[in-house]
Amino acid sequence: MAIWACELALDRWRHSEDCKPGEGADEQPLALITETAHGPRIDAANAAGQAEGAARGMMLADARTLCPQLQVRPSDPAGDLAFLERLAIWAQRWGPWSAIDAPDGLLVDVSAVAHLFGGERRLLADVAQRCAARGLSVRAAIAPTAGAAWALAHYARPGAIFSQQDDITNRLADLPVAALRLDNDVLVVLRRLGLKRLGDLAGIGKGSTGRDAIHRRFRNRKSPSANPLVRMDQLAGRVPEPLLPVIPLTAALVQRRLLEPIRHRSLLDRVVQDLAADMARELEGRGEGARRLQLGMWRIDGEVLLRDLELAAATRDPDHICRLFAARLDDVDAGFGIEMLRLRASWAEPLKLGQADLEAAAEEHGTSLSACVDRLTVRLGSDAVQRPILRASHIPERAQGWQAPLEAEPVQQEELAFHARPLKLLDRAERIAVLYASPDGYPRRFRWRGDLFDVARVEGPERIAPEWWRERGSTRLRDYYRVEDATGRRYWIYRAGLAGDGRGGEPDWFLQGLFA
Structure with a gap:
């Protein structure tokens, strides 16, 4: 299933302004712009702006000539992509996995799940209803291949369904060649050749002579979006199209909201110790250990103090975490008091449970190698503690390198034999x-x-x-x-x-x- 958010940038802006289409700030002609070397350019315009002549890709100066009252807001492509990523995770309610179809679409695997919604048409109706409730303008379609679903969502009637894979090219023959997700320069070449519909390209592709001619013209183009033959084969299902699923990752996070603000170091250490114990339990439940931790402290005046900590090896030992943070809290200015603390593990690695051994006993006495490395790193800096490793080079000055002390050594394919080398x-x-x-x-x-x-x-x-x-x-x-x-x-x-x-x-x- 392909879901096309046809007004993604505007919908995200409406979410940020807490307004609905045609209401509030969206009543007036409005456009989202990007600064370019030749001046501001319009990335998106609402319905009122389009009615006055503003269009995507138009320079703002030209649009202002047609619509002097046009209001502008800066566009945010990075924010749009983050919004699309969250939307992709939310769309997994309709299938086991989803993928981003940049810049404004999603692809959801709905194989063998449509019966859970009462059929494919009810599935598409549920998509339209839930997206409309969230203030999203979308068009969705279902087809056997990702390319065919994308083409139906963009160029067919809303809610199109096509379940027979053997007749894809014939059913989609009337769609324009732009439905193949090709680059603009490739579309220009195809139009100059008189190939405007998918049926025109499919007819040429059936004969070896015509296919060879198209292949020779686009043989130097390696990207699928620049080769119409590859896109046609992907649409028909003759060539697989790999997709990258979006996997939701949630960082382990624990926090403490305090009844009374704290100002003294002893109380701060006590709260950090409680947070470290909570984090240890959270990581143990996930089967992970922290490699990077961030401690956030919210003061009464609204200022947020952040302290970051990066570890040499994955750990969930609360005492070790507290000892390391103790060196980072000496310069904390509590002001009128700290009312909330939050500890987040932004980087975690798998760490299995194990019986106590010599390493665990050494950690209790503070003699563990990883604990020693962490202490030296906190005191001397992240780049001060390294160890030499061998490199695959026969040049003396390149035969040795440096890396983090506890990282695994790179695998050497073969050992190089040298004559005697100086120490x-x-x-x-x-x-x-x-x-x-x-x-x-x-x-x-x-x-x-x-x-x-x-x-x-x-x-x-x-x-x-x-x-x-x-x-x-x-x-x-x-x-x-x-x-x-x-x-x-x-x-x-x-x-x-x-x-x-x-x-x-x-x-x-x-x-x-x-x-x-």
Whole structure:
């Protein structure tokens, strides 16, 4: 079933203004506008505005010429999308799942559920009645495929029903090609070719010659909305059309409304402790643990104080949550008092129930690894606590990365085997001056950070080629040497490039690591 909210933006605006169509602020000519580079443009106009000549897509200056008394309000596409998402969840009363058909429609799976409403016609009547009660102007239709239902809802009579899949193209032959949900430039091309109805396109599609001609014209267009053959096959049910269902997600939330406002820190800590215990019970019932928590405090003067907390691992331990929030409440100004507190878990992950083990015993004494990481993160900052991990790269400075301390390591498809690597790499390889016998000979002496070092022993070279899939063509290869000076200290140096390799001048030398 396709549900088309033909006046979605206006209906949402009426909801915000608490008025009905043709009443209150909607009595006068009104338009919703968007600012563009060429001036305000009309996105939607009410019935009074359309009667005066205002239309969607018209520039506001042109509309004001026809209707000087036209009132304007800013449009809100993000708000319209959020309103449509809530509408999609509400529409699941008619089917097991629903999907958003942006920018102003819904698709609801009503397979084998129409008998629960007394048939398909009564189902559509229920849709019209309930939407009208909510102040929504909609057109709905039922068909075997999503494309056919969309076409009927937009271009057929209201409440159209079509249950036979074998005769879809013939039944919809009189609809315009715009019923295929195509881009505007594709519609222009089809009209220039004389293809104005679905029947015209279906007739060409039956023959291999005509279909090949259409395919050659639109073969470079990958999007379904830019290829009429793909849309025609989806409408007829010959090609599946994947849809993304809307899944309602409700964040765990607990709150306390206080009989008397609180101003002292000890009372605030007590309420936070109660909220943490309530949150633990709520998360336990869901089988989840919190990764991000937000504490909201409403003062008497109307100001809202927010404190956010992000955890290294999912948890529902109230004592641990209270200890972490204690460090975030030192700067709270209660003013004349706080009358309500609310704790919300905006991010939660599955966390199964389990018996007490060594980890649980460690948490009781405050020695758990995740508890330690959380304390360090709260005290030092979210980016201060990280751990090194291996990366799939043979370039030394790219073979290691950093990530959150308790996140799972990325799966390595295969282990890269290296020669001996130094325990310490410099953050950035530093240029050195090297004296050597020949352009391709071993280094004999080098200068680094103002000091001169004589090379006593040399091992190498180990040649490392650049990563051709991510480097530029002028990147030079490296020859690495493990060298030891006269005092026994060992270094890892490399020569960038070869003499006469055509990728620059003379080779440069760098020191990148130190051996223990």
